[in-house]
Amino acid sequence: MTGAGASIQTITGVRITGPGSEFLVDDEPADIFIDDGVISDIAPTRALPARGEVLDGQGAWALPGLWDNHVHTVQWALATERVALGGAASAAEAASIMSAAAPLPDGRKVGSGFRDALWPDRPTLALLDGATGPVPTYLINADVHSTWLNSAALRLEGFDSADGMLREQDAFEISRRLNAVDPARGDAAVMAAGERAASRGITGLVDFDMAWNADAWPRRIAAGFAAHRVEFAIYPFDLQRAISQGLRTGELREGGDAPEAGRGLIRVGPLKIISDGSLGTRTAACSHSYPGDPQNFGVLTVPPAELSELLTIATGSGLAVAVHAIGDRAVTGALDAFTVSGAVGTIEHAQLVRHSDLARFGRLGVIASVQPQHALDDRDLVGRHWAGQTSIGYPLGALRDAGVELRFGSDAPVAPLDPWQAIAAAVTRTDDDREPWHPEERMTRAQALQASVRTALRPGEPADIALCGFDPLGASGADLRAMPVTATMVAGRLSFGG
Numbered sequence: 435m436t437g438a439g440a441s442i443q444t445i446t447g448v449r450i451t452g453p454g455s456e457f458l459v460d461d462e463p464a465d466i467f468i469d470d471g472v473i474s475d476i477a478p479t480r481a482l483p484a485r486g487e488v489l490d491g492q493g494a495w496a497l498p499g500l501w502d503n504h505v506h507t508v509q510w511a512l513a514t515e516r517v518a519l520g521g522a523a524s525a526a527e528a529a530s531i532m533s534a535a536a537p538l539p540d541g542r543k544v545g546s547g548f549r550d551a552l553w554p555d556r557p558t559l560a561l562l563d564g565a566t567g568p569v570p571t572y573l574i575n576a577d578v579h580s581t582w583l584n585s586a587a588l589r590l591e592g593f594d595s596a597d598g599m600l601r602e603q604d605a606f607e608i609s610r611r612l613n614a615v616d617p618a619r620g621d622a623a624v625m626a627a628g629e630r631a632a633s634r635g636i637t638g639l640v641d642f643d644m645a646w647n648a649d650a651w652p653r654r655i656a657a658g659f660a661a662h663r664v665e666f667a668i669y670p671f672d673l674q675r676a677i678s679q680g681l682r683t684g685e686l687r688e689g690g691d692a693p694e695a696g697r698g699l700i701r702v703g704p705l706k707i708i709s710d711g712s713l714g715t716r717t718a719a720c721s722h723s724y725p726g727d728p729q730n731f732g733v734l735t736v737p738p739a740e741l742s743e744l745l746t747i748a749t750g751s752g753l754a755v756a757v758h759a760i761g762d763r764a765v766t767g768a769l770d771a772f773t774v775s776g777a778v779g780t781i782e783h784a785q786l787v788r789h790s791d792l793a794r795f796g797r798l799g800v801i802a803s804v805q806p807q808h809a810l811d812d813r814d815l816v817g818r819h820w821a822g823q824t825s826i827g828y829p830l831g832a833l834r835d836a837g838v839e840l841r842f843g844s845d846a847p848v849a850p851l852d853p854w855q856a857i858a859a860a861v862t863r864t865d866d867d868r869e870p871w872h873p874e875e876r877m878t879r880a881q882a883l884q885a886s887v888r889t890a891l892r893p894g895e896p897a898d899i900a901l902c903g904f905d906p907l908g909a910s911g912a913d914l915r916a917m918p919v920t921a922t923m924v925a926g927r928l929s930f931g932g
């Protein structure tokens with residue numbers, strides 16, 4: 435009997451699909467052999483004797499382990515203890531949900547996931563104070579770029595706001611404070627979230643937690659974390675600290691004597707720079723103004739000269755970069771900064787892209803790190819707030835056709851950490867009974883899978899493998915969304931199922 439933590443040496447009777455399957459001569463059931471965490475052979479089933487710890491694949495479909503390329507790990511992990519506001523259809527409803535909610539053990543009330551850009555009424559301080567009184571109460575926008583606080587919370591945090599709304603830097607500061615829980619509590623939540631991710635076939639993620647992650651992850655590994663690989667981001671406020679410690683993108687960051695230490699799970703990721711706002715907070719930097727707000731073209735939160743300088747310093751220090759750019763002006767500015775600095779890395783989100791910028795991604799080798807589910811979650815927001823924009827909204831097919839490498843993510847907690855949701859969204863461009871939204875931007879199943887993995891199933895590759903109930907290359911949108919995952923392993927070690 436195998437179980438979580440077992441080191442598998444033979445997986446019997448699976449069907450190989452996705453990247454790597456093109457190297458096989460037929461699609462008959464196969465056995466996968468693993469040595470030292472690496473795939474050593476793939477052979478027709480029972481052609482070679484099984485050895486070591488054996489996992490009976492029971493005819494499941496085997497594919498490379500999935501990656502989520504954009505996660506706010508602690509924020510996502512703590513979302514389970516916060517009040518879900520995704521269903522609130524108005525400011526009044528959100529306030530009343532918080533009124534009925536129980537406070538956290540620390541005496542505060544925290545809700546997350548509201549979308550005020552679709553509300554008929556405005557959030558006000560009086561409304562929230564009336565519903566929550568003296569209990570410090572915090573509501574975090576689904577896009578994390580704004581927060582709505584009551585008077586008690588504003589006083590506690592030392593902020594001032596006429597309507598209780600804080601945006602961009604101030605909102606990030608509030609999130610940072612709310613996420614800075616006692617490490618034991620935070621690490622326990624991250625451990626549980628990692629197990630949930632593994633149950634969806636995840637074997638790696640890029641962590642954009644807005645904190646000094648370089649010590650947090652080795653601490654979690656020392657405490658037994660082993661659910662998936664992590665590339666952790668560094669923020670500009672820690673850039674000098676990272677440089678002085680010699681952190682370089684791609685290098686291993688582990689330590690300690692714990693059994694899981696030294697297995698190669700934790701690596702230094704990119705320098706993350708947030709260069710504009712968001713659509714939901716109406717701060718994404720765009721070519722055209724927001725309706726009803728003719729002076730508002732969104733904000734470039736980092737001036738162009740400073741952005742180029744940050745990218746230049748990062749590049750000279752051996753760090754890749756991940757530039758958050760949502761509006762088309764921000765995407766152009768990010769590409770300009772990549773051009774002058776020679777930086778390597780990603781543009782995160784790229785939700786509104788000028789036609790003339792598509793080819794620039796490809797020429798510069800900049801990876802588009804996109805969240806396909808956002809296109810569906812934001813469909814109505816776009817209709818209301820971006821209807822007058824002339825650039826391409828939520829491009830996938832357009833970027834692909836321009837030869838751009840795409841990587842998928844969830845931006846959890848903005849969308850749930852579930853790679854199958856992203857794959858289904860990219861393939862179908864709908865998640866309700868409406869027609870596909872901009873069907874020309876759909877990707878094929880094979881392309882969507884390619885954007886969700888880092889490896890292939892072939893000898894010499896890491897044994898990061900997910901076993902699934904359906905062949906994703908043939909599954910319907912609904913089956914992709916609900917994909918049954920029976921087992922997941924990282925470097926041959928079972929992280930889920932068995």
Ligand SMILES: [Zn+2]
Nearest residue numbers: 504506642845
């Ligand atoms: Zn994010």
